[in-house]
Amino acid sequence: MALLEISQLKKAFITPDGRRHMVINMNRFTLAEEVQVALQGESGSGKTTLLNLIAGLLKPDAGSITIAGQAMSALSEPQRDRLRATTIGYIFQAFNLLQGYTCLENVLLGMSFGPGADQPLAEMLLNRVGLGKYLGHYPRQLSVGQQQRVAVARALANKPKLVLADEPTGNLDRQNALKSLALIRETCRENGAALLLVSHDREILSQFQQVRAFEQINQIPKGEVGL
Amino acid sequence: MTLYLVVFKSLRQHALSTVVTALSIALAGGLMMSVWAIKDQSDATFTGVNAGFDAVLGARGSRLQLVLNAIFNLETSPGNLAWSDFLDIQQNPNVELAVPIAVGDNYYGFRIVGTTPDLFGKSEYAPGKKFSLEPGGTWFDPLRREAVVGSFAARKMHLKPGDTFHPYHGLIFNEKDQHSETYVVVGVLKPTNTPADQVIWIPLAGIQHMSGHDPKFATDVSAVLVKLKADSPLAGFQMDMMYNRQGNRLTFAWPIGAVMAELFDKISWFDRVLTLVAYLVAIVAAASILASIYNSMNERRREIAILRTLGARRITIFTAVVLEATSISALGMFIGFGVYFAIFVVVADIIRAQTGVVLNPFKFNAIMLWAPAAFIVLGALAGIVPAIKAYRVDVAQGLAPVT
Numbered sequence: 001m002a003l004l005e006i007s008q009l010k011k012a013f014i015t016p017d018g019r020r021h022m023v024i025n026m027n028r029f030t031l032a033e034e035v036q037v038a039l040q041g042e043s044g045s046g047k048t049t050l051l052n053l054i055a056g057l058l059k060p061d062a063g064s065i066t067i068a069g070q071a072m073s074a075l076s077e078p079q080r081d082r083l084r085a086t087t088i089g090y091i092f093q094a095f096n097l098l099q100g101y102t103c104l105e106n107v108l109l110g111m112s113f114g115p116g117a118d119q120p121l122a123e124m125l126l127n128r129v130g131l132g133k134y135l136g137h138y139p140r141q142l143s144v145g146q147q148q149r150v151a152v153a154r155a156l157a158n159k160p161k162l163v164l165a166d167e168p169t170g171n172l173d174r175q176n177a178l179k180s181l182a183l184i185r186e187t188c189r190e191n192g193a194a195l196l197l198v199s200h201d202r203e204i205l206s207q208f209q210q211v212r213a214f215e216q217i218n219q220i221p222k223g224e225v226g227l
Numbered sequence: 228m229t230l231y232l233v234v235f236k237s238l239r240q241h242a243l244s245t246v247v248t249a250l251s252i253a254l255a256g257g258l259m260m261s262v263w264a265i266k267d268q269s270d271a272t273f274t275g276v277n278a279g280f281d282a283v284l285g286a287r288g289s290r291l292q293l294v295l296n297a298i299f300n301l302e303t304s305p306g307n308l309a310w311s312d313f314l315d316i317q318q319n320p321n322v323e324l325a326v327p328i329a330v331g332d333n334y335y336g337f338r339i340v341g342t343t344p345d346l347f348g349k350s351e352y353a354p355g356k357k358f359s360l361e362p363g364g365t366w367f368d369p370l371r372r373e374a375v376v377g378s379f380a381a382r383k384m385h386l387k388p389g390d391t392f393h394p395y396h397g398l399i400f401n402e403k404d405q406h407s408e409t410y411v412v413v414g415v416l417k418p419t420n421t422p423a424d425q426v427i428w429i430p431l432a433g434i435q436h437m438s439g440h441d442p443k444f445a446t447d448v449s450a451v452l453v454k455l456k457a458d459s460p461l462a463g464f465q466m467d468m469m470y471n472r473q474g475n476r477l478t479f480a481w482p483i484g485a486v487m488a489e490l491f492d493k494i495s496w497f498d499r500v501l502t503l504v505a506y507l508v509a510i511v512a513a514a515s516i517l518a519s520i521y522n523s524m525n526e527r528r529r530e531i532a533i534l535r536t537l538g539a540r541r542i543t544i545f546t547a548v549v550l551e552a553t554s555i556s557a558l559g560m561f562i563g564f565g566v567y568f569a570i571f572v573v574v575a576d577i578i579r580a581q582t583g584v585v586l587n588p589f590k591f592n593a594i595m596l597w598a599p600a601a602f603i604v605l606g607a608l609a610g611i612v613p614a615i616k617a618y619r620v621d622v623a624q625g626l627a628p629v630t
Contacts, residue, residue, distance in 0.1 A: 049623075057536065057622040078540050085538020096533045096626065100240040105232070112229035113538030158538070 252559025
């Protein structure tokens with residue numbers, strides 16, 4: 001059984017001038033457990049919207065998303081929150097670390113809403129990403145690459161089955177981007193998590209065995225404009 | 228635990244607005260508690276202070292003026308009464324003790340009161356408490372120019388046994404009005420926390436025969452402090468009838484507490500104004516909590532969105548914001564006790580300096596429980612509006628890259 005199943009998924013937004021813009025129109029997409037897939041798409045093509053739909057942060061207009069056998073559409077919002085807290089890890093391009101929290105607290109917070117805070121595990125994860133000496137540092141005290149590594153540790157903190165990565169190396173230089181990607185892939189593999197990464201960076205995409213073109217699986221009808 | 232961490236972090240991240248808002252709560256809460264506590268305590272104290280007497284007999288006039296003058300050493304005397312009036316009431320079978328007093332002089336603003344040794348020997352300034360002297364002092368000899376000084380007056384004027392002074396005419400100090408007589412301090416009273424602490428006590432004849440006082444009134448007294456016999460429950464009514472209703476020459480102010488209660492009734496409008504001000508300040512303080520958190524919501528949108536992405540429920544975010552507002556209130560009220568204490572001490576010091584009556588800032592008052600409780604509830608209510616805004620944060624929009 002696939003870890004992630006998407007079927008007949010549609011999502012549109014209403015623009016300020018009242019027009020309806022379809023962003024997602026996806027017939028079918030699946031992702032097996034522990035598999036790593038990259039989606040290639042240009043900026044503004046709707047990749048982030050897709051990840052937000054999968055994470056349950058947005059509600060689709062139609063269609064279904066099933067994660068680990070649970071249909072998102074059948075779940076109430078608190079149930080979706082719970083599913084996200086226990087099953088999904090999310091890595092953002094902007095890292096989205098909480099600035100008032102130390103590295104350790106950021107990772108602990110990633111666990112708190114799911115399985116519960118586990119400090120030894122949090123420290124182990126930070127050690128794994130090479131930040132064992134920076135547990136008490138705040139994000140502003142770290143380099144951009146180090147912040148990205150905290151974000152990776154946090155995404156894995158709740159032992160997710162699925163990690164969503166939205167242009168995770170977009171803010172890094174070439175060398176750090178490749179290192180960071182390798183770390184994401186390795187840690188996902190070590191933790192048995194599937195990885196769905198979206199990017200427009202060809203060098204990043206070239207690291208994956210499975211790369212899908214976003215425009216092929218997300219077919220916006222003519223006349224509709226992807227956001 | 229997570230919730231408390233989120234609240235604590237948010238308070239720390241917005242430390243300046245947290246502190247400023249908490250201070251406004253502290254000011255409001257401290258003001259409210261001090262206004263209430265001082266009002267209650269001064270009400271109870273002033274209506275309870277009677278210097279150990281039940282009534283005051285004086286010249287025809289206001290009962291309140293008579294009590295303020297004879298008991299609290301405030302106000303001017305409404306007039307004199309003849310020595311024979313004193314003897315009459317002293318011999319009344321319902322009277323246990325009658326002590327004459329005469330006023331009209333001061334020493335650097337501290338009132339000089341002439342009286343008889345009975346005040347110190349026979350009366351109790353409070354139930355079971357008689358006047359006593361600091362070591363090394365004696366009571367004045369009624370036939371000599373000697374003085375016993377109240378503890379507060381002695382401390383302020385640095386008077387001690389063996390010191391001498393010249394009285395000044397009138398109740399308000401004027402350096403041109405010095406009398407020629409020289410008085411010797413023979414004793415200092417131990418503190419009584421009553422208006423007696425403000426007074427310099429000399430023999431009755433000292434005031435009556437002071438140079439410059441009209442010899443025609445040399446036997447008059449300003450008032451008579453009266454203690455009724457405990458086994459004559461109707462004595463007060465009878466004497467009230469005799470002096471106030473049937474007679475038209477003298478005023479019998481009885482009971483002293485009721486006369487003071489009339490004063491508090493008269494100034495109750497002032498209490499209401501203070502209370503209204505305190506309520507308004509409380510509302511403004513609650514509004515400041517609401518505004519400070521609400522205004523910071525835009526900068527918090529991203530943080531809220533991140534927390535939601537990590538799995539925080541909307542209700543968790545809502546609760547965190549309400550708890551944050553509640554914490555600001557609680558912190559404010561904690562500081563508010565300091566504000567209460569500071570206001571109380573300053574006001575109590577003024578009241579003591581003016582009247583000798585001592586108010587105790589540590590005395591429990593129910594306001595110390597319900598004001599903090601009310602402010603904390605008010606804070607929680609003020610947090611609801613920004614909490615609703617936090618509850619409604621659109622996660623996808625909140626996570627959108629900042630350009």
